């Protein structure tokens with residue numbers, strides 16, 4: 001790839017921050033897109049389209065990570081602006097299991113993948129499992145409950161720095177279409193993850209396994225959110241919990 005100017009959408013998000021930092025460290029000239037203004041940011045809104053043409057001008061690669069109110073419309077804006085600007089490669093993050101688990105958010109991710117793969121734009125699509133911080137947030141969000149409710153299915157969470165690392169590799173390589181899914185090093189049930197989190201954070205509330213009727217829950221029970229084969233990630237959930245990155249309780 002000759003043009004090393006890389007636009008990151010969602011650059012201020014959980015995944016965007018480490019991706020932007022690692023792209024810069026790898027020698028990319030990074031434009032970090034945000035609706036906000038601030039040092040190091042390029043201002044643009046994927047829903048109104050404001051600022052997008054200028055942000056995209058001269059860009060070789062787009063790493064599309066943003067997520068918000070209307071991800072399908074946002075993806076359309078990214079593709080339209082990228083096409084006009086002559087972007088050579090669009091790298092998209094997506095989620096493992098979206099074809100089989102009928103969650104509303106996943107339906108949108110599928111539509112975005114479809115838009116990208118049918119756009120004619122040279123692209124790479126990477127699906128990852130849930131981030132460690134996302135799993136922790138499931139538990140911290142329950143701070144007002146007397147118990148910790150944990151879904152009775154397995155997850156294979158991955159460290160966001162490792163997802164960022166893979167995105168940097170892909171952004172520096174030729175467009176590859178859909179590449180192999182990535183997941184973290186361990187598969188643990190919801191109650192096991194809740195117990196590890198509670199232990200690390202000094203939480204003493206009882207852990208209650210949650211089972212729900214319906215196709216979404218049975219999709220998770222069937223393990224479609226897991227990645228077969230050797231794990232990509234090496235950072236375990238336990239390691240993440242002791243790494244010093246803390247979410248509010």
Ligand SMILES: NC(=O)c1ccc[n+]([C@@H]2O[C@H](COP(=O)([O-])OP(=O)(O)OC[C@H]3O[C@@H](n4cnc5c(N)ncnc54)[C@H](OP(=O)(O)O)[C@@H]3O)[C@@H](O)[C@H]2O)c1
Nearest residue numbers: 010012013014015034035045046047066067068130131134
């Ligand atoms: N969370 C997980 O476990 C997980 C797992 C696999 C894949 N993913 C995927 O990874 C991606 C990143 O997730 P994340 O958790 O890092 O997201 P996040 O922390 O919620 O960040 C969302 C980002 O989107 C940007 N954004 C939202 N609406 C926008 C708009 N209208 N115009 C421009 N930017 C907009 C925000 O930027 P500003 O607020 O600065 O404008 C922010 O940087 C998502 O596509 C998600 O589906 C997530």
